[in-house]
Amino acid sequence: MEFSIRTANVDDCKDIARMVMELAEYEKVSEHVKVTQRDLEQDGFSKNPFFHAIVAEVPDQHKTKDGHMKIGYALYFFSYSSWKGRALFMEDLYVMPEFRGKGIGKALMSKVAQLGLAAGCSLMDFTVLDWNKSSVDFYLSQGCHDVTNTMGYHLMRCEGEALQKLAQP
C-alpha cells in the first residue's frame, strides 16, 4: 500500500492526540492519558520542544471509514547515555490496526533511526510491554535487544505527590 512519512507539524496534533489515545487503549491504560491536543501543540511545536514527531499518511483512496488519512506516528526525543553519548528515545510507535503488516511501522522506526544518526546519536532506546509479544518479536527481529532481560535494568518512576515530596529540601 502507498504511504508517506514526514515530519509532523502543529496541524497534526489533533490526529496525534487521537492516536495517542488509541495506543493507550490498545495498551489497556487509557485512563492514564492526561495529554491533550493543546499540550502536544505547546510542548512539541514551540521553541526548545520537549519532543519531536513524524506521521505516516495514506492517500485519499485509502482513508479509513472515519476519514482518517494520518494513520501512524512516532514520537521521540533526544536523550543521553553517559557511557555512549548522544542518544534517542522513541517514546511511541503506532500504526492503526487496519494498516498493520504493510511495513509502515518499520518505515516509521527507520525514519526515527535516520534522524537520530543524522544528529550524531549512536543508540535508540524505547520501551515495550512484555505481554505485547508481536511488538517484542518485531523489535528483536530488527536487531534490538531487551536491556531489562540482558542487563537487569528496571524502569523506575517518581510522580505526583512523591515527586512533590522529593523536591522538598
Place this chain on the structure above:
Amino acid sequence: MEFSIRTANVDDCKDIARMVMELAEYEKVSEHVKVTQRDLEQDGFSKNPFFHAIVAEVPDQHKTKDGHMKIGYALYFFSYSSWKGRALFMEDLYVMPEFRGKGIGKALMSKVAQLGLAAGCSLMDFTVLDWNKSSVDFYLSQGCHDVTNTMGYHLMRCEGEALQKLAQP
C-alpha cells in the same frame, strides 16, 4: 557533613567524566564507557545541550585523599510522556562510596526533582539495576515505583550495526 549542590558548568566535565567511569565500574560495565571529558563538554554545554548536570561538592577539609572535592553528580535530560506530558529522565545519580549515607544522593535527586517541577514536568523516570538492592530500596523509600514490575515495561535498545541497518530505507 557539609556539602553543596549546584548546576554543573563546563569546568566540571573532568570530574563528571571521572565519576561516570567510577559509576560504570560499580555497575560492572566500565568496558562500555565510550564518553570522554570532551564529549561531555560538547554535548552538555553547547547550544541545545543533550543533557544537564548538577554536582555535589565538599569543602577543602573533607576532600578525598586524591584531592577530589566534587564527590557526586546527577545527569538528566528532559523527556516526554505522551500520556502525562513534560517529564524528566535522570540518567545518572552517583555519590562516591566514602560519602554515601550522608544524604548527598537524596539531596541531588531532590534538586533534579525541583528543576523538573520548575520546568512543568509531572514525572521523573530513571533506571536501576535489579541486583543493586540498596539503590532499589532507597528509590522505593522515596515513593518511586518500579514500572517494569508493576506494568511490565521492558527497556529495549537498538545500537551499532543494528541501528545503521534499521535506518536504511
